Amino acid sequence: MRPRLSITTPRHAERPHVLGAFIHAALLAGVSGTAVAAETSVNDEAVEFDSRFFPTGSRAAADVSRFGRANVVLPDVYSVDVYFNGERKGQRDVRFAVIDDNMGARPCIARNWLIEYGAKAGDVTLPASRSESPACETIDQIIPGATANFDVSDQTLELTVPQVYVNRLPRGYVPPELWDPGIDAGLLSYRASSYRTTTGRSSTTTSYVGLDAGANLRGWHFRHTGTLNAVSGNGIRYQKNASYVHRDLPSMGAQLYLGDTYTDGSMFDSLRVRGVRLARDQRMLPGSRNGYAPVIRGVAATNARVAVTQRGISLYETTVPPGPFVIDDLYPTGYGGDLDVTVTEADGRRVEFKVPYAATPNLLREGQTDYAVSAGHLNEVEQVERPYIAQATLRHGISNNVTGYVGGVMSRGYGAYQFGAAFNSRIGALSADITYARANVPGLGVSNGHSVQLRYSKTFSESGTIFALGAYRYSTASYLSLLDASRLRSLYRQGNDIHDYERIRSRFELTLNQSLGDRRGSLFLSGSAESFWNAKRNSVTYSAGYSTTIRSATVGIGVQRVRTALATTGRSRTETRAQLTLSLPLGSAPRSPYFSSEVGHETSGGRHVRAGISGTAGSMGQYSYAGSATRRGGRTSIEATGNYAAPVADVSLGASSDGEIRTASAGVSGGLVVHGGGVTLAQTLGETIAIAHAPDAKGAVLSNTRGAKLDRRGYGVVPYLTPYQMNEVAVDPVGTSLNVEIKATSQRVAPHRGAVVLVKYETVNGRALLVKTRADDGQTLPFGAEVLDHQGQVVGVVGQGGRIFVRDGGDSLTLTVRWGAGAGQHCEIALPADLPKTSGKTLTTVTSSCARTTPVATARSH
Structure with a gap:
């Protein structure tokens, strides 16, 4: 293996061989402004260096003319931010290599990168095998007219490809051919904990182990989950939770499950079944097509710039040619809020218009379809009945503002179907649906009923108000869900009276959030109410609160009120809770601990006061801790917890005491993967x-x-x-x-x-060496002179004071220093064969002369 100069990237900046990067930066200092390494251009203007800044003693000055061109990058691997036709694509390690001595190092571009970024696959042909791919391809060798510009100061690589070779793809699109199916492997994830409670002289220990096991084999994913429980004196019990096999079907954009799974819960109750499920996976869509956002349509008179903002925040900006345009790859933004669209023409004219944007869970983008089909035996844990059931749901984006949906579920003696639609309008997002159900239950006869549900949400951009009617559902007395019908059959077979079986009558949910502006905080209000058939009980819950930030402190106040009517008497009971909270950092350092306090009052529990401290420690936040003291009802309790994220597991400890009851807990969680390379442990x-x-x-x-x-x-x-x-x-x-x-x-x-x-x-393995060298006549070698290995490859340059950083690969102990094309403008450095052994924690310094004959060298570690 040849010696190699390591030009450090930002990720290596903390390591001793940062010298290579320093040498590079020193050379760049001679260029005025931003040094840009670009593909060759006939318009590149050369920069002349003043040789007086490069003293060389009696030696001839180094030829640094190559650094006078725009491309001043030395060969190595750089961690850069990649832009493709102006859009950031993320960070990537890119190798720069010398293709032409007159041009310096140029970025080596992989063909699959260009396909990933949006280049047409037909114009970017992937080699049949790795061996057919050249050692380094420049972008213009792959696509005619394409360029790559590297900004040294910003560490950004701008790839520009003519539009004729670029697909119009939604943002976040990843070609399916780049999806990685992974390797065959076995997996095990565990969560173990033990909890000991001591009261007086008696104590009880409860232990728990949760296991998630699996195996991946040729695209099939086998999974099993279970829990192990142990209580003092009661032995150990294992409970199997689920076993299934799964695989994705990219051609259908769907997931297939066989075994224990759940039915789709978007229209009907989600039920546990043992059978088969096929469902569309929205995650296979590009990120900008996942979730609902409206399509924006308009017309441009010239080459125009289109900008989309929401509440003053820029969401999207692009340039469109004259004629109609469509923007259909906006990322969803939560509840929404009207979009402001500005079209700026080439002559400066501006056209502005609004596009309504509000969202409910059932809305889909125009043209999108979502479906789920399940069939199997009902497998609810508390159900004696195990009937065969089949369920199917379908949603489709009919237009930009309308989504229709339909679904049905069938079982023995039961059938239900639902119709509904969701709308995006100027007054907000609204969905409405109705479900008809027919159930034949022994002892009850045939029941026909229906259930109606409404949802609504609206964001008022001007006032910063978010209003959401989470759901309003009303069901008739004869309406039964599939789970209700199954429970009634079980109760009837057990000899119970099922005529008074209680079931939901109505449910109402509401949330309201109000921003009060910068530094003024925000208000929230939420409420819910439920009533039942065949039962006197009902419940009403509502809460309100306010939070704000004062400098670095966060202050909040909240009130919750719950009113419940008892099923036996119908008499209501009300519980009110109020609390005031404060949280602030104890210092300005990044990992300063946080102090928190709370004062509260409860109808049944009286007043309480709590104060605590929490924080993280360690260079990567791998340690966390928390401690608090609470005063309630004349009794003080103290608790403390600590967590350590070890490289292969998470470990936690905890303890608490209130004078009468003491607790202690310990836990560990982690995982392991069995693969072709062995067994690898993991934190999770x-x-x-x-x-x-x-x-x-x-x-x-x-x-x-x-x-x-x-x-x-x-x-x-x-x-x-x-x-x-x-x-x-x-x-x-x-x-x-x-x-x-x-x-x-x-x-x-x-x-x-x-x-x-x-x-x-x-x-690359090789001893890290810092070579201090001079010419055999004692003169310092020219600053910026090239350093070559035994294969003639440029591995770096001479730094200040004749220092060179290299990596000894063991194949050759000779370096060549060259500062010109003349016969006398080079010399050789012979590294010692008996280099001292090091632990890899220190840098070995080598002192050697550079001569045309074999020089004498010494080495030491420091």
């Missing part, structure tokens, strides 16, 4: 995960985790990925040996749902 496992593999890079930290690291074999788990979307999986080499270099610290993957994707990182 999500539904979709990645295994990062960087050989010999033990100790590297996985980004976006709480301190998870690569193990001794270079494997680590990234526990949470978003399926079908591009995820950045990055490793930080800060904890690795200096003798290991990770060539590219960031990769992007788009996994299938439930997949275990293997993300490989190329590493």
Whole structure:
């Protein structure tokens, strides 16, 4: 392996070989303004360097003319922000290589990147095998007329591709051919806890273990969940929760489940069944098509700029040609709020109009379809009846503002169907539906009934008010849901009287949020009410509150009132709770602890006062703690908890006491993955995960985790990925040996749902050396002179004082320094063969002369 100069990226900035980046920056200092490395252009103007700034003693000055061009990038891998036709696509590690000596290093572009960013696949042909792909392809070699411009100061790479080669794709689109199905693997996630309660001389210990096990095999995902419970003196009991197999069907945009699953709950009650389920997965859509947002249509007279804002916040901006235009890839924004559209023509004329935008759960974008089909045996835990059921639901975006939906459910002696529609209008978002049901229950006969439901929401942009009627449902006395009918059959078979079976009559939910402006806080109000057939009981709950921020402190006040009528007597009971809260940081440091306090009053519990402190510690927030004291009813209780996110598990401890009852708890959670490389432990496992593999890079930290690291074999788990979307999986080499270099610290993957994707990182092993050298006549080597390895590859430049950073690969111990094309404008550095062994935590310094003959060299570690 050849020696290699490591030009550090921002992720390596903390490591000793930052010298390479410093040398590069020093050279760039001679260029006025922003240095831009671009594809060759005949219009590039050369910059002349003043040789007086490069003293060389008796040696000839180095030829730094190559840095006078726009492209002043040295060969290496850089972590850059990539833009494609002006749109940011995220961060990526890009290799720069010398293609032409007269042009310097240029970015190497992978063909699949361009397809991912939106280039037409027919114009970007992927090689049949990796061996057919050139070592480095520039973007103009892949697509005619395409350019790549690298801004050194901002570390941004702008890729520009002619529109004729670009698909018009919605934002967030990832081509299905780039979706990664993952590898075969076994998975186990666990959550274990033990809780001990002591009262006087007696104590009770309760233990719990939750298990989620699975295996991925050729695209099929087998899953099993269960719990293990143990109570002092009662033995151990295991309860199986669910077992199923799942796989995605990208061609249908759907998910298939076999085994224990749930029916769709958007129209009917979600029921647990053992059978089969096929459902559309909206996550397979581009991010900008997931969720509801209106389509914007307009007409431009010239090449115009179209800007879309909401409550003063910019949501979208694009340029359109003359004629009609359509914007159909807006990201959803919660409850909504009218959109302000501004069309600015080329001559300065402006046209402004509003597009109503409000959302309810049933709204779909124009042309979109959502469906779910389930069939199997009812498998509710508390149900004796296990009838066969079948359910289907369908929603379709009929137009920009109207969505229709229909569904049906059937079982033995039961049938129900629903019709409904959702509307987006200037007065808000509204949905209305009606469900008809017919049930034949022994002992009750045939019941025919219906249930009506309304939903409404509206955001008033001018006042900052968000109003939502969560749901209003009214059901007739003879209406039975499928679960009601099944329960009545079970009760009848057990000999119970079912004529007085209580069921929901009406339900009402309301929320209101009001912003009071900057620094004035916000108000909220919510309420709900329920009433039942065949029962005197009903309940009404409402709450109100206010919160604001005063400097760094957060203050809140809230009131909740619950009124419940007892089923036996019909007499009502009212419970009122009120509380005042305060939270503020104890310092200005990023991880300063927070102090919190609360004063409250409850009708049944009286007054209470609580004060506590909480916070996080550690370089990555891997430690967390909390402690509080509460005074209630003349008794004081104290509790404390602590958590440590270890690289392979989460560990927690807790304790509390109120003078009479003492508790102590301990818990641990984590996971493991069995794969072709062995067994890898993890802090936790999500539904979709990645295994990062960087050989010999033990100790590297996985980004976006709480301190998870690569193990001794270079494997680590990234526990949470978003399926079908591009995820950045990055490793930080800060904890690795200096003798290991990770060539590219960031990769992007788009996994299938439930997949275990293997993300490989190329590493280079070699001792990290800082070479201090002079010419054999004692003169300092020219600043900026090129350093080449035994293969003639440029691996860096000479820095100030004749310092060079290299990585010793062991194949060759000779470096060549060249500062011109003349016969006498180069020399050789022979590195010592007996370099001292190091732990990889220190940098080895080598002192060697540079001569045409074999020089004498010495080495030491520091």
